[in-house]
Amino acid sequence: MSGAAGVTRSVLVVGDGVVGLAAAIALRRALPGAAVRLVQLPGDEDSWLNRLGAASPIIHRFHRQIGLDPRLFARRTNADPAYLRHYVRDGQPAVREASTAAIPFVEGVPLHHIWLRHRLEDGEGAPDFAAMLLALREARGDEGGFGPRFDIAAYQGLLGEMAAALDIDIAAVADVTVTADNGAVAGLSADGGAWLRADLYVDAAGPRSRLLTALGAGWTDWSDWLPKLSLSMSPDGGGAQGDERLAYEGGGIVWQTPVWRAALAPDATARGPGCLGRCWLGNAVAIGEAAVRAPTADGVGLGVALEDILRLIALLPRPDGGGQEQREYDRRAAIAYRALADWSGLSTAPGADGPPGLAEIGAAFAARGRVAIDELSPIQPGEWLARLMALGPPPRRVDPTAWALPDAVVRSTIARAAPARVPT
Amino acid sequence: MIRPEPVRVVILGGGTAGWMTAAALAKLLPGQADIHLVESEEIGIVGVGEATLPHLREFIRRLGLDEMDFMRKTRATFKLGIDFVDFGAIGERYIHPFGAYGTDIAGVGFHHYWLRMKAAGRVPPICDFSLPIVASRARRFAPIPAGGDFLDSSYSYAYQFDATRMAPMLRAFAEAHGVRRSEGKVVGVDRDGTSGDIAALRTDRDETIAGDLFVDCSGFRALLIGEALGSPWEDWSQWLPCDRAAALPCTAPDGPIEPYTRATAMPAGWRWRIPLQHRVGNGYVYSSAHLSDDEACGAILGAIEGEPLADPRVLRFRAGRRTKSWDRNVVAIGLASGFLEPLESTSIHLVQQAVTRLVELFPQRRIDASDRDTFNALVDREYDRIRDFLILHYHATRRDDSDFWNHVRTMAVPETLQRKMDLWRTSGRVELYTQGLFLEASWVAVYLGQGVVPISYDQRADTPAPDRLAKSLTELDQAIRQRVAAWPDHGDYLRQAGAWEAA
Incomplete structure (x- = not known):
């Protein structure tokens, strides 16, 4: 078994937002023999996942995998498990949504x-x-339900403590430049100086990411299908435990949870939705908003990012492998991202045409109530059913x-x- | 009236597929489907599919049939897997079990840990870590207890039965649930002048049977989907060259009954051996380009382990499927829809799958094209995935002792299979899908059983200390042996449970 000799000895995660921290911790757990290093970059205002304290129920599985006590998570982040949503749309009676997997x-x-x-x-x-x-x-x-709503800064702090306790080395830099060699990352240069190298590079730098584009990965723009929205958060939470309220007004959404309030507003200058054509090239993989961006008025955005991490770990290749796991990763990621785009269209712009996949899902549901989604969709059939019943014809x-x-x-x-x- | 009018369903053919369809529609759609089945006693049934898959239990359960009664009536035995002999190379064998190998450790599949220990040269064969395999070898069986432990949930079971006895049993059930039956041969098919849909069937007894939806269960003849509609056939014989079978029942030997089917590779194909209560089913599936019918009949007569109960009967078929199993207002189910050789006992499963999909997508009197398209997409996916899995059994071989094996070993395989094999060979990983018949454990069984050992495995399997891992593997091995030792003999259990039909 010659290939078994190749072992991932070092991992470099770029970006210390929740996705980068979560990835570094999960990789540390999966590869106890590897050095995991995190590159901290200045905050990115375009990131939703670092500001929106919401996740789908997948976060519970993720926490089990990394060994984070659910009670600690709930206490430290003031988490509220959402299980009932109220939709208010212009001139229409309010609609309620509950959900099962x-x-x-x-x-x-x-x-x-x-x-x-x-x-x-x-x-x-x-x-x-x-x-x-x-x-x-x-x-x-x-x-079940929709997953927790929580204080994102507290969550980031909690993950940061966990990373430190696990001996994850964090290097703060202002910027990195990528040196590519033969379709792989040769190294990153921090602030034009120090040279950072690893067997595996994980790009969790969020919307500004360029690790994969530096390797030649193209970006698919979804602006024709999905709205360009900007996100603003305010800490004034309210309402009954487990309840949240979504008011659709003038092309935007005001989303009130017991923990915070979010406003999603149309904004032509917002960074548009889309995804990478290939997420894993050579020794570099992009996850979270570095790989896919679509506005969501629920916890699915972070949920999909956590699925990226779980998929990355399930398919972790050896450094001298032939690239087959990478191809399988890309196949599964593409399915997940298409599902996210369809879901985003349904939830943020109900009634609009949305992506082609959503049109098919909508037609199958409208015809005879079938939930025709891909078997590997990270958004579960029960979640689709609940949303289609609430928002679809x-x-x-x-x-x-x-x-x-x-x-x-x-x-x-x-x-x-x-x-x-x-x-x- | 809100409630839709019942759909008039006409089923052509009273074999296994016809009566399975009639029974399921009658049971699951009372008042929604008005069912009329036409068959002729003069036309024999193929009755292929003596061995089944665990999914059949769900079919029996949904119909509300009593399992033991079903087993008595069809002279059934239990089945824990298939014993493949001489496929990877002459002299090698493995069981493809209905169940898993070991258990995941820290979220990593058991076979990765096994591959690690194998590379270190300190591990027994992987089959020792499968409860259904160890039980098969010991010819023991026990039902799955409710609320059992991880070993109890590590296996499943199916039946080996007399397929010719299933149709009469389901006929009685279907007729009791309101299905009408007409005796007769179809001599004419009336088409609607405007739509071109089939409007009615005319029989040699001057009966005209009109319907909204026609289910073609006429077997290889495919009277409606093929002859009447001319729906195209996608041929797969370049990958699955076997096109005939010489079938022959023989007496059952005294002694223990194997709770598994055996498939033994032969110079021009393979032969099955299926132990039932009252006899043993045998058949040589072969490629007529590589073997004559007489040679095949001679070979199967020479191979059986009992007294022949009939002369060998030659069946002809070809691997492939309709490009549209549902065309216009005709749904083909069973051999009219497609054929995959019985190497993994999929014939009855494909019928069951199509019936289940038809129930899920059951139309109104006017058929919606989207129901039809969805049905075809689901049926195609099922066929295509099974096809790739079957091709693997032939292609993953080191045999070079005959033209047949040289051909299948060196042929180009579908791209979808090549990709799966490449992923396995380099990483020990199985392409993920969740819908379908053969999931990760099955692929692992055939890959490893036929000597396709990956060059690598999940590096997370390197984490546990070697001695600790060796100890937990030893404990698992012992737990499986102890569990199986406590199980009754398969034949004893059949009698004890009331599944045995006193001859």
């Missing part, structure tokens, strides 16, 4: 089709679909399997949700 089934029939049948048969007297999912949540004690057809159910099953399924009805 998997699409719930009752007697082999998707829950939403039972609900749709009941609504057709019994008119407007039905509980909303969110109530159906909340009832499930209560019955199962499901953590409702399916035109009730599934025949739901019509085939005995009336009593439909009645009892709906009755389970009735106690969970909450006035909006």
Whole structure:
């Protein structure tokens, strides 16, 4: 086994935002024999992930993997687990959304089709679909939901402490320049001086990143499909625990959580959405906003970045490998990023055309309530279902399997949700 | 009326595929599907697919059938995997188990740790770390207990059964659930003048059966999808050259019953051996370009381990599938839709998969093109993934003892398979997908079983200290042996559980 000789002895992570810190910690855990070094760059105002304290439920799995106690995370970052969203759109009644990871089934029939049948048969007297999912949540004690909302600065501080405790070397520099050689990074020069080298370079420098572009990776622009939005945060949180409220106004969104308030506003000067054509070239991989940017009014942006880290670790190549893992990484990342683009379109500009993938998802859902997403989408089928039910046009057809159910099953399924009805 | 009108479904053909479709639609779509099946007793059924995959249990469960009753009626035995003999090289064998090897450690697949220990020269074969393999070799079986430990959840099982007994059983079930049946041969197909869709079938008994949706389960004849609609066939024989089988049942030997199917590579293909309660199914799957029918019949007669119960019967087929399994208002299910040789017991699974998709995408009386397109995309993906997995069994070989093996060893394989093999060879990793029949453990089984050892493995597997890792592997090995030693003999369990049909 000749290739087994090659071992990653050093990793250089560029960028000390939450994604860079999280990556450095995860790599340190995965490669206890390797030196992990982090290059700290001045703050990047274009970054959303360093300012928006929101993650999808994947963060819980990530924390388990790096050994971060969930109670410590919750206490230090003032985290609130979001599980009910209220959407307010111009001139429309408020809509509620609750979420599960998997699409719930009752007697082999998707829950939403039972609900749709009941609504057709019994008119407007039905509980909303969110109530159906909340009832499930209560019955199962499901953590599910939308993931935590938290104080991002506190989280960054917590990860910084963890990195220091794990002997991750942090070097603060004003800027780095990349020297490329034969499709790989030969080294980085810090502030025009000190020379930094490693077996693996992880670009977590956020929107300003250029490590992969220095190697010739192209950027695919999504401005035609997705809105250009700027983000501003204010610390005045409010509302009931677990609740958040999204008001769509004038092409922007005001998003109120118990922990903070965010305003997403149309801004032609904002850095546009898009992604790298290749995320892993030679010995360098870009993750998080260095690889993909799309506005989200939920925790999926950070969720996708954490998935990048998990994917990177699952496919960690040996330095002398043939590049097959890199290709597999790119294949999986491309699927994840397309899913993010579709999700971003649905959530930040509901009703607009959005990316081509979203049009297909929307058409399949509108036709007969199918959630036609890729099997490797980092956004789970249950999450898609909840959002499509909340924001998309409702399916035109009730599934025949739901019509085939005995009336009593439909009645009892709906009755389970009735106690969970909450006035909006 | 809000509730849609029932869709008139006409199923042509009463073999395994026809009655599986009828039973599932009748059970899962009462009031939504009005089902009429037409078949002729004069036309025999192929009854291929004596060995099955664990997914069939879900089909039985959804129909609400009693498992033991099903096993008695089809003279079934349990199946924990397939024993592949002489595939990688003559004299080598491995079992592709329904289950995993070992357990992940720190989120890293077990086989990476095994590869590390193998490189260091201090590890038993990987099959020792699979509960279903060790149980197969010991010819033992136990059902999966609810709420069991990691070993209990490390395996699954299927059945080996008499396929010709399944259709009559499902027929009784379907008719009890309201399916109408007509006896007769189809002699005419009426098309709608405007749309070109099929409007009705006419039989030799002067019956005209009209419908909205037609399900073609007429087998290789493909009377509707092929003859009537001319839907194109995508041929895969350049990768899967076997196109015939010489099948032959023989008496079951006394003694323990193998809870697994055996596939033995032969000079021009391979032969199956499937132990049932009352007999053993055998067949030589071969390439007619490399072997004559007489030679194949002679070879299978010479290879069986019991008294022949019939003369060898030659079946003809070709590997491939329709480019559209659902065309206009005709859905092809079973052999009319496509064929992949039974090397991994996928025939009945492909029927089950298509039926499940049809239920999921069941149309209204006027068919929506998007339902059809989605069905075809899902069926294609399933076929394509199985195809690549089957080709691997032939291509990953060192055999050079016959023209047949020289051909499959050196042929160009589909790009989708080449990419998977390249990833494995260099890194010990398996291309990730979550939907489909054969996931990581299956690919690992065939790669390692046929001698495709990667040059590297996940470097995270280097983390545990060598002695600690060796100790945990030894403990796992012992735990599996102890568990299997406590299991009953397979034959004893069949009788004990009430699965045995007293002859």
